[in-house]
Amino acid sequence: MLSLATIQASAQPQKDSIVCGYSEPMPEAPYNVQKYLRENIRYPQDAIDAGAEGKVFVKFVVTEKGGFDSIMVIKPLYPSLDTEALRVVGAMPPWKPGKKKDGTPVRVPFTMPVIFRLE
Numbered sequence: 001m002l003s004l005a006t007i008q009a010s011a012q013p014q015k016d017s018i019v020c021g022y023s024e025p026m027p028e029a030p031y032n033v034q035k036y037l038r039e040n041i042r043y044p045q046d047a048i049d050a051g052a053e054g055k056v057f058v059k060f061v062v063t064e065k066g067g068f069d070s071i072m073v074i075k076p077l078y079p080s081l082d083t084e085a086l087r088v089v090g091a092m093p094p095w096k097p098g099k100k101k102d103g104t105p106v107r108v109p110f111t112m113p114v115i116f117r118l119e
Helices: 033-040 045-050 079-090
Strands: 054-062 068-075 108-116
Touching: 033 108, 045 079, 054 079, 068 079, 079 108
Parallel strands: none
Antiparallel strands: 054 068, 054 108
């Protein structure tokens, strides 16, 4: 698996924090994530030249403060596209964190596809 840790040291997991599998409410972005991705992905030239397109699945943890931790590719596509998916996910603005029933923010894992499509 390719990890953002090789690109961005601040993405290291917090070893003292427990990750909850579910929260109510679940974490959510206060913006349109697909629009953010479309506007911020920089398609690598080598991937364009190779005609590479498709989905890279990225897994990450939304932290108690809405940031991102433990970002990794769980289903790679093409090396430079995998790296770009990690970069763009790691650079996303914060989300609203997930919370326990009592309202306490918690760390919640999240998986999403990053779609690369040549025009």
